[in-house]
Amino acid sequence: MNLPDIIKFVIDLLAVLLLALGIKGLSKVRSAREANILAAFAMLLSVIGLLSYYLGTSGIPAQSWAWIIVGSLVGSLLGTLLAKKVPMTSMPETVALFNGFGGMSSLLVAIGAFLFPFNEVAKAGSLEPFINDASISVSIFVGAITFSGSIVAMAKLQGWLSTPGWTQVKARHFVNIVFGVTSLISFIYLISGNVSSIWLLVIASTLLGIGVTLPIGGADMPVVISLLNSYSGIAAAAAGFVVDSQLLIVAGAMVGAAGLILTQVMCKGMNRSLISVLFGGSLSAQTTTSSGSGEYTNITSCSVEECALTLEAANRVIVVPGYGLAVAQAQHTLREVTKKLEQNGIEVVYAIHPVAGRMPGHMNVLLAEADVPYEQLKEMDVVNPEFPATDVVLVLGANDVVNPQAKNDKSSPLYGMPVLDVQEARTVFVIKRGMSAGYSGIKNDLFDLPNTSMVFGDAKKVLSELIGELKDLGVGDK
Amino acid sequence: MNFDSLLWVLLLGSLLGLELIGKVPPTLHTPLMSGANAISGITMLAALTAIIKAEPNSPLLIIGSISLGFALFNVVGGFFVTDRMLAMFSRKPTKKNK
Numbered sequence: 001m002n003l004p005d006i007i008k009f010v011i012d013l014l015a016v017l018l019l020a021l022g023i024k025g026l027s028k029v030r031s032a033r034e035a036n037i038l039a040a041f042a043m044l045l046s047v048i049g050l051l052s053y054y055l056g057t058s059g060i061p062a063q064s065w066a067w068i069i070v071g072s073l074v075g076s077l078l079g080t081l082l083a084k085k086v087p088m089t090s091m092p093e094t095v096a097l098f099n100g101f102g103g104m105s106s107l108l109v110a111i112g113a114f115l116f117p118f119n120e121v122a123k124a125g126s127l128e129p130f131i132n133d134a135s136i137s138v139s140i141f142v143g144a145i146t147f148s149g150s151i152v153a154m155a156k157l158q159g160w161l162s163t164p165g166w167t168q169v170k171a172r173h174f175v176n177i178v179f180g181v182t183s184l185i186s187f188i189y190l191i192s193g194n195v196s197s198i199w200l201l202v203i204a205s206t207l208l209g210i211g212v213t214l215p216i217g218g219a220d221m222p223v224v225i226s227l228l229n230s231y232s233g234i235a236a237a238a239a240g241f242v243v244d245s246q247l248l249i250v251a252g253a254m255v256g257a258a259g260l261i262l263t264q265v266m267c268k269g270m271n272r273s274l275i276s277v278l279f280g281g282s283l284s285a286q287t288t289t290s291s292g293s294g295e296y297t298n299i300t301s302c303s304v305e306e307c308a309l310t311l312e313a314a315n316r317v318i319v320v321p322g323y324g325l326a327v328a329q330a331q332h333t334l335r336e337v338t339k340k341l342e343q344n345g346i347e348v349v350y351a352i353h354p355v356a357g358r359m360p361g362h363m364n365v366l367l368a369e370a371d372v373p374y375e376q377l378k379e380m381d382v383v384n385p386e387f388p389a390t391d392v393v394l395v396l397g398a399n400d401v402v403n404p405q406a407k408n409d410k411s412s413p414l415y416g417m418p419v420l421d422v423q424e425a426r427t428v429f430v431i432k433r434g435m436s437a438g439y440s441g442i443k444n445d446l447f448d449l450p451n452t453s454m455v456f457g458d459a460k461k462v463l464s465e466l467i468g469e470l471k472d473l474g475v476g477d478k
Numbered sequence: 479m480n481f482d483s484l485l486w487v488l489l490l491g492s493l494l495g496l497e498l499i500g501k502v503p504p505t506l507h508t509p510l511m512s513g514a515n516a517i518s519g520i521t522m523l524a525a526l527t528a529i530i531k532a533e534p535n536s537p538l539l540i541i542g543s544i545s546l547g548f549a550l551f552n553v554v555g556g557f558f559v560t561d562r563m564l565a566m567f568s569r570k571p572t573k574k575n576k
Binding site for chain 2: 019020022023024026027028029032033035036037039040043046047050051054058060061063064067068070071072074075076078079080082083084086088091092094095098099101102104105106108109111112113115116118119127128131222225226229232233235236237239240241242243244245246247248249250251252253254255256257258259260261262265266269352354355359360361362364365368369374377379
């Protein structure tokens with residue numbers, strides 16, 4: 001080993017170590033932010049290691065420098081811009097977009113490596129050309145699925161795409177199998193030397209990514225994004241085989257495996273299996289016709305004024321924020337309401353269901369953005385025993401996570417899902433736009449209970465009216 | 479590098495990834511996903527290698543450059559957006575001390 005080799009070796013080892021520590025640290029609240037910076041530093045280090053290695057050995061041509069600088073500047077600039085500008089509520093689709101671009105990068109580099117080979121592989125008779133083509137194919141296959149799947153996921157979360165009814169028919173599995181088999185065939189052609197079949201592989205795997213993601217319902221999207229994130233790690237590892245980089249393989253494999261674990265954890269929180277998320281289709285489309293239907297018989301609706309009066313008399317209030325709050329971007333308005341209540345000596349706590357918001361942990365981010373003290377956010381297991389001693393529960397745009405059916409009704413598709421026991425509280429106000437069902441499409445028994453009152457309206461509008469009413473009552477005016 | 483040793487690297491890297499995150503509090507699911515996602519942009523190294531090894535005036539230069547752009551969009555944007563999320567959690571204690 002000569003000097004550039006040794007330097008690169010040491011830098012790569014250090015980068016892998018820091019990346020591993022970074023991923024580990026990101027899973028703990030206290031160390032998360034430092035861990036993120038650590039991981040970013042490790043990435044920078046790996047680039048420095050690579051550049052210095054080539055500078056010390058073959059040298060880097062001026063032309064290459066030019067393209068490196070153009071590519072990095074444009075990419076980093078646009079990425080930074082998006083990261084700084086995007087509102088917190090759109091975080092899930094932003095992650096999806098970033099992820100898709102990562103997949104696109106692996107896809108492009110694999111296409112490039114195939115059309116314009118730059119590795120000294122072709123030792124006839126050895127396994128090397130085969131391995132080279134195989135890793136290129138895997139990189140293209142996974143990269144294209146990651147890209148098209150992420151873009152579909154992003155479009156669905158943005159509301160640009162809905163879940164079309166025809167995607168729910170069983171035939172979609174057949175169509176996807178056709179795409180999969182086509183990919184496999186083009187892969188075989190590709191390794192046997194048929195250059196143009198690369199485009200068939202690109203097209204078939206792109207369509208497969210779309211075909212698999214499109215039928216999946218909105219609530220399951222976070223799981224899909226997490227899975228696609230894991231794929232982009234695999235794509236990176238495959239690209240590592242193409243360019244012969246251990247660092248790339250380790251980092252890609254780590255992200256791939258860690259992403260898989262995270263996907264599992266998220267599935268558990270939603271009481272769904274990965275299989276049913278991927279192949280079960282949208283939950284609502286299945287269940288509207290079968291179980292879970294039934295009319296509401298005992299709905300009590302009330303005005304914002306009544307709600308304000310009850311709140312004023314309360315000692316302890318628990319807020320249950322959900323997806324609807326995130327969509328209405330009402331977290332700041334909510335914070336104003338709770339501030340008023342707190343000024344009046346009322347204890348306010350936020351009950352955070354593991355899958356509240358649009359993505360697990362998303363609600364915590366949103367409330368933190370609205371300056372809600374971290375100590376007031378309580379996780380489900382902690383807050384559930386506290387409901388009986390609570391005067392008022394405000395359910396804001398949450399539905400399935402407060403459905404008592406999950407505990408009481410064995411025939412319910414929700415049965416077994418951990419839920420918040422809001423019905424134990426003295427009074428429950430559900431702020432909701434209308435009587436439409438939640439993601440699951442299942443009737444919520446909570447709405448029928450005598451201690452539940454519905455306040456109909458957009459979360460943000462109702463909350464700002466509530467501020468007005470509380471003001472009129474003199475709550476929080478000191 | 480031999481193919482079989484690269485396979486070992488792949489295997490051990492995967493096992494490491496499986497062990498790294500055991501119990502994640504739900505609060506951190508989104509930031510963790512976003513951070514891991516930024517790391518998957520490590521494919522920028524492959525793009526860089528392609529650009530450096532490309533023949534003069536080869537279209538590979540352009541393909542590599544676009545690939546590098548996509549990867550860095552993923553990496554830089556991913557880390558910034560993760561930091562933005564995490565900053566909101568760590569902001570709390572400092573505020574209380576005032």
